[in-house]
Amino acid sequence: MTAKRKQELLIASSIFLGLCSIGFSFEGTTFLWFWQRYPIIPILLLLFAFFAVRYWLKLEIEKQRQHILAEDTRNIEDKEQTNFRNLLSPREIEVLDLINNGLSNKEIANNLYVSLSTVKTHINNIYKILEVKNRREVIEKLNEK
Numbered sequence: 001m002t003a004k005r006k007q008e009l010l011i012a013s014s015i016f017l018g019l020c021s022i023g024f025s026f027e028g029t030t031f032l033w034f035w036q037r038y039p040i041i042p043i044l045l046l047l048f049a050f051f052a053v054r055y056w057l058k059l060e061i062e063k064q065r066q067h068i069l070a071e072d073t074r075n076i077e078d079k080e081q082t083n084f085r086n087l088l089s090p091r092e093i094e095v096l097d098l099i100n101n102g103l104s105n106k107e108i109a110n111n112l113y114v115s116l117s118t119v120k121t122h123i124n125n126i127y128k129i130l131e132v133k134n135r136r137e138v139i140e141k142l143n144e145k
Helices: 003-021 040-080 090-100 105-112 116-130 135-144
Strands: 024-027 030-033
Touching (some): 003 040, 090 105
16 A cells, blocks of 8 residues: 555545544434533544544655655765766867876876966966866766766
């Protein structure tokens, strides 16, 4: 039985028990409420209804918790799988590939015909976007994909 079906049955039975607790009967020409003759019956019925609703709420809270956890996990996976190359400029991608090839800053500058400070700027931007602190972490992040 699915959780949704359990919840539907619990609510239906709670409503039924609640309505039964206010039931009445006819004896000849007299009209009697249950609690007039047998006060324990409606009390027990309402108690059962209360516990059924309580159990339903527990199931509902667990369902919401599972939904939140699934959404949170999905968000984390989406964030991890974001293609960071889309966030980098074409020049930063070139620098990234050269870092991955093991070139030094000076070799990258010579290879791309830019100044050393420009290379350092590109590398700092790459570090920020990839959320890393050094070349080793950059290479590890590249190899994860």
